[in-house]
Amino acid sequence: MERWPALELASTIRHDGDGGVADDLATAEDVTRWIRAQDDLLPAHIRAGELTADDTLRQGIIELRGAVRALFARAVSPAPPSPADARHLMPADKALAHLNAAAARELVAPQLDWPRDGTPAARFLTAQSDPHIGVLATLARAAVDFLSGPQREQLRACTAPRCVRYFVKSHGRQEWCKASCGNRARAARHYKRHRVTPGLPGAD
Template identity: 60%
Template structure:
């Protein structure tokens, strides 16, 4: 069985991946506290709004960001169904209709205008980051997060989305090839060790 190699980076996958295993059977949440969430957003701002546009993350905005992440994870779980969802929150997912409504409402906070760039001659035209239509940085942030999730789930990569089932892992990943079972090599190693241990234990008990 093959493990995944280097994964293309999707902003929506990065957002959903802020819930992750701690290596010891527990789960870490990078967005649990406002300070941690602000640090994560600053690190990933280039994929959403740009660092200069990030608003101050007060308790209200922090709750909105976390709720959007929760909606995204609920829809990721729906996307991998009937396969297993991430073990981090499979038992307490937001209802899919509520997740869709929250995601679409957030995206609508900032209707954007596409912009074409064609500076090089005879270079090809390119779509650059759409222009915001609101002066509210909070709305821009929430809408950008929501659009990233919408674009991911509406794209072809959704068909290859899986929840890693290696021991202790709670990540989602996009399969890079047909035989990939785990999100990364270390997860594949742990899974093989666990299977070997289970076979040995079953043999001993038999």
């Protein structure tokens, strides 16, 4: 299944398995683990596998995530957004400005690297010496690419009970982000259809 950095960032808010919402970026150590886990999705100049987050970077990524989730909510409208933050979403115009400002914090120029006896490949040249700014800018640009690309039309908020994830619809009838959410949704529908109404024949 294809992965997108912007969707991975939005998905760091998730159902905790106990009726609440968990934050995978709750501490700087959590952010470090998450960034390193995205090493295969981020460009090589970021060196995600070597990066260590601090509280300033954590706050920056949390704010960027808020902007991304607000724009995801706009993308899925008029369908309802994720219930995790539906009541306190960043206004869409503020989210857009925040995303664009973050994306502009690092200027990157693609360079062609073509060894005489090798295969041509792209590398990135940046004058930015702070890797934390590079991470924020890279994640913001990934969100720009995602929201301006064809996958935006397939973005959905999972409708399974208690789920708070967004996902990219991969086939025509897909309603949920994963199979376990589908099972939970079907079980909830079955229970609702067969629940006995108090006061009617058959009720206790």
